Amino acid sequence: MSLSEKARKELRRLLGDRLLEAESDCLVYAYDASGRTYLPEAVALPQNTEEVSRILALSYEEEFPVIPRGAGTATTGAPLAARGGLVVAFTLMDRILEINAEDLVAVVEPGVVNGRFKEKLARRGLFYPPDPASYRFSTIGGNVATCAGGPRGLKYGVTRDYVLALEAVLPGGEVLPLGTRTLKGVVGYDLTRLLVGSEGTLAVITKITLKVLPLPPARATVAAGFGSEEEALASLNEVLSGGLLPAAAEFMDEVTLTATGALEPEIKGLLLLEFDGLDSTVKEEVEKALEILDSRTRFLKVASGETAETLWEVRRAISPALKKLGTRRIADDIVLPRSKLSVFVREVRALSKDFGLRVACFGHAGDGNLHVNILFDEEKEGAESLRERILSLVLSLSGTISGEHGIGLTKRAYLPWEIPPRALSLMREIKKVFDPKGLLNPGKIF
Amino acid sequence: MSLSEKARKELRRLLGDRLLEAESDCLVYAYDASGRTYLPEAVALPQNTEEVSRILALSYEEEFPVIPRGAGTATTGAPLAARGGLVVAFTLMDRILEINAEDLVAVVEPGVVNGRFKEKLARRGLFYPPDPASYRFSTIGGNVATCAGGPRGLKYGVTRDYVLALEAVLPGGEVLPLGTRTLKGVVGYDLTRLLVGSEGTLAVITKITLKVLPLPPARATVAAGFGSEEEALASLNEVLSGGLLPAAAEFMDEVTLTATGALEPEIKGLLLLEFDGLDSTVKEEVEKALEILDSRTRFLKVASGETAETLWEVRRAISPALKKLGTRRIADDIVLPRSKLSVFVREVRALSKDFGLRVACFGHAGDGNLHVNILFDEEKEGAESLRERILSLVLSLSGTISGEHGIGLTKRAYLPWEIPPRALSLMREIKKVFDPKGLLNPGKIF
Structure with missing residues (x-):
């Protein structure tokens, strides 16, 4: 399955200079955030549905793969032309x-x-x-x-x-x-x-x-630092069990905090809670949260507006900061029932010690969705084994191996760990119903 | 496709007296709220997943239809044994x-x-x-x-x-x-x-x-009566455009209000808004809502607790009350983009006049979901034509013909009005992927 000369001709006629064929042009669409690269055979930049429809009609006739692509921020290789074919990038359909x-x-x-x-x-x-x-x-x-x-x-x-x-x-x-x-x-x-x-x-x-x-008219952030990761996670559960529903509840573990260097070293677990709603709501929720958090924290701060933004900068700085602790990483976005987060973080700590590899856990603890980054320089093999141990742990705790990144290329091997064979075969059959020739983003998910 | 003697024997062995075969027993499961009746060939009352699994294995071998059933409150015939077979009622799986x-x-x-x-x-x-x-x-x-x-x-x-x-x-x-x-x-x-x-x-x-x-700790209801349906709907839009998000926003039109007889006849449109959340939130939201509503209403009341319940009783009394205006009815649960509700109600009013049939519109106007009841005694044919006019109107206003009841038996004819042929064929093929022999609830949706 690759782009025939006839297909290229038709695509040129349809798209003119919005068909990119030069290697230097296509290279831009060869990447995503997974670190993998696959050079597309060509890249189409359609301007409307009609053009997309014609591209898919041609793909069907000439049997070449079509890989839809947004901004290429995927971490899984999902928008890459892993089996050749035409990348359809939506850069110009941005109205x-x-x-x-x-x-x-x-x-x-x-x-x-x-x-x-x-x-x-x-x-x-x-x-x-x-x-x-x-x-x-x-x-x-x-x-x-x-x-x-x-x-x-x-x-x-x-x-x-x-x-x-x-x-x-x-x-x-x-x-x-x-x-x-x-x-x-x-x-x-x-x-x-x-x-x-x-x-x-x-x-x-x-x-x-x-x-x-x-748009909620008011918004405030509570930052709470704790002497241990366990205390941070336990406090989060108390806040949520207290009937409060923050818009966001982020957690950072010790490794992450060390990397960012934003806080004193005695702070080993951090929560960032954002409350939003009407003025009075936010005020009442923040007060209740502070009451719950106060006894345990070593650091407690409330902020809104730009000051809140500086608190969130710590959160956004994590990904670059982690580079200090390892030039390479394996990043997963697992999700656990919230009651299992503490056990999980403790077990990851133990595994990290066993493997002699640093693991950073941070992210959307409020909904159980943690980013687990294994940090290393050369020890790729050990890192892969550690990842498998961590994913097994997640599944044994009733979690899922991906909360928001998806499967793409990089997690295909683990799909059968989570999805039973019959469910997988149902999915494959549904794929065939929509795409009998297997032309759409082949090699992904399954 | 019907229950063979072998199938009956196996089912008896599996379920004992939890297999109902006597006509008098099966009759209980022949109804739902659609008014249609189909006597099942037998009724199974499984106690656990294992029994359901065995029933479905037997259905597959012996090729008899299985119709899963909850409490039979469907308005569409969905839980009825329209093509014979075994009703599987979940009465005993209620843990x-x-x-x-x-x-x-x-x-x-x-x-x-x-x-x-x-x-x-x-x-x-x-x-x-x-x-x-x-x-x-x-x-x-x-x-x-x-x-x-x-x-x-x-x-x-x-x-x-x-x-x-x-x-x-x-x-x-x-x-x-x-x-x-x-x-x-x-x-x-x-x-x-x-x-x-x-x-x-x-x-x-x-x-x-x-x-x-x-559970939101506080809850309050605002009831607002208007001199016209249009004013009621316009006011609802103002409340929502004002950034308020009530938990519920119900509307009752003139016909509905007449039937319930709960209010003075000058009130021709009623809104019931429920706000929930923290105490302070509810207070602030109610105040804002009252400010917006005050200028237009002929009747305005705020209540919480049991007093609020009496307001909601008016809402719950609608269905029985409508019987006063017609012994029979055709009930649809259409949904419209909220901005189209006023036009819709006005057009329905005109159609109602043309057909000489009363139509009551009430329900979840907040999310665009209106219950449209055509009320009549004998004029079934005119009522059906009117229904078709109303459903066409809904689709022409970018609405959907069912927001919460589904298709079942009674709306199958209208499915292709809303779903394009290719989407329908995809659905049918998905059905085949799951149920290649067509044994599960046959004759429904399609």
């Missing part, structure tokens, strides 16, 4: 088609960057919660393809909770409207949400109708 | 298996009644928002099968937003765990949510893992 405050609905093209969308909404007093760490760069199309999450998952859910309807192009080129513009809808099977998180393997999304919310 | 306040997760069997579940949770300070009108009787299994909604859809979403994981039995008897116990999870295709709303046509659900929330 916000509608923001409707009355219906609390917005319609966007897949290339719209999450952060830009958030800004436009904020100016209208509206709010789109899903906020993957990459939100300043990543696209809504990519977010939908991976069901992206972020810190706000705890209170606000993830991307799938906001996707109301999709326009999708099937292999062969047929354009399908799926779902409804309304908050409720139960007419037939839920194909809309089947596409969410399917990593571009079932259809190519060309339009996205999203639920949006009124 | 709440786990309520975990720390993880904010609960695990239930499908026969658990929504209202009983809510009560148990409330005692633990927890909250499961989906609240179909039938919640005192309907089961979580049935709620999942239809993706049930209710008034709280506006703020809290619908059943699919709470289903984290399922145990499901496939035709043939294989038991599959699907989804994860965690709030996030993107490993493989989302089969969990594919089953939500699939009306028992893909697999039989035997265990349900649900997300639950902290």
Whole structure:
């Protein structure tokens, strides 16, 4: 399966200079954040659904793979041309088609960057919660393809909770409207949400109708430092059991804090809690949180506005900071039932000692979603074994091996660890229903 | 396809007196709220997953239909044995298996009644928002099968937003765990949510893992009566555009109010807004709502606790009250983008006049979900034509023909009005992937 000369000719006719064929041009689309590279045979930059439809019709006739791509921030290789073929990048399909405050609905093209969308909404007093760490760069199309999450998952859910309807192009080129513009809808099977998180393997999304919310007028952050990781996690559980529902509840372990160097060394576990809502709500929630946290913390700070931003900078600085502790890393985004987080972190600590490798655990502890980074320089093999031990541990604690990054290329080997054979075969058969020739993003997930 | 003597024998051996075969016993399971009746060939009352698995293995061997059934509150005929076969009723699988306040997760069997579940949770300070009108009787299994909604859809979403994981039995008897116990999870295709709303046509659900929330400590209801339906709906939009997000926002039109007789005749449109959250939040939201509503209303009341309940009694009394205006009715649960509600109600009024038939519109206007009841005594034909006009109107206004009841038997004819042919064929093929012999709830949806 590769791009025939006939296919190239047709694509040139269709797209003109929006078909990139020079190696130097294609190289830009050979990467994502997984560190892997696959040079695409060519790159298409369609401007509208009609062009995407024609590309998929041609792919079907000429049997070449099509790999849809947003901003390439995936950590799993999902947007890479691992088996050759044409990358379809949505750079030029980046229009916000509608923001409707009355219906609390917005319609966007897949290339719209999450952060830009958030800004436009904020100016209208509206709010789109899903906020993957990459939100300043990543696209809504990519977010939908991976069901992206972020810190706000705890209170606000993830991307799938906001996707109301999709326009999708099937292999062969047929354009399908799926779902409804309304908050409720139960007419037939839920194909809309089947596409969410399917990593571009079932259809190519060309339009996205999203639920949006009124922008909460107030927002405040509580930073709480503890003498141990266990105390931090136990305190988080107390806050949540106290009936409080922060918009975000982030945790940083000792390794992470050491790397960032932002706090005194006696602080071995940090919580960042963000509360949002009406003024009075935020005030009451912050007070209640402080009451709960006060007795245990060694460091406690409340901030809003720009001061809060500086607290969140610590959180955002983690990924670059971790480079100090290892030039290479294996990064997973596991999720656990929250009650299992303490056990998990303790066991990871023990495994880390056994393997003689540093492991940083940080992230969205509020919804159980931790980023686990194994840091190393050369010991690749030991690191891979450690990863397998950690993933086994996650599954033994009723967790999942990916909360927001997805499977792509890099986690395919572990898919059968979590999904039973019959469920996997159902998924493969569903793949065949949508994509009988296996042309859409081949080699991903399965 | 019907129950062979061999199948009956095996079922008797498996279930003993929990296999009902006498006509008088089966008759109880021949009904739902659609008014249609189909006598099942037999009724099974399994006690556990193992028995469900054996029933489905036997169904596969002997090729008899299996119709899963909760409390039979469906309005669409979905739980009826329309093509014969065995009704599997979950009456005895009604255990709440786990309520975990720390993880904010609960695990239930499908026969658990929504209202009983809510009560148990409330005692633990927890909250499961989906609240179909039938919640005192309907089961979580049935709620999942239809993706049930209710008034709280506006703020809290619908059943699919709470289903984290399922145990499901496939035709043939294989038991599959699907989804994860965690709030996030993107490993493989989302089969969990594919089953939500699939009306028992893909697999039989035997265990349900649900997300639950902290119970909001405060709650207040605002009732606002207006001189016209338009004013009521316009005011609702103002409240929501003002950044307020009530837990529920119900609307009653003039016909509905006349039937209930609860208010003076000058009140031609009523809003019931429920706010929930922390004390201070509820207070602030109610104040803001009153400010917005005050200028237009002819009637304005705030209540909490039992007094609020009396306000909601008006809402709950609608269905029986409407009988005064017609011994028969055709009831739909359409959804519109909220901005289209006013136009819709006005057009329905005009159609109602043209056809000389009373139409009551009431329900969850906050999320655009209106119950449209055509009331009549004998004029069945005119009523059916009017219904078709109304459904066409809904689709022309970017709405959907069902927000929470589903398709079942009674709306099958209208499915192709909303779903394009290729999407329908994808759905049929997915059905075949799960149920190649067409044994599960045959004749429903398609």
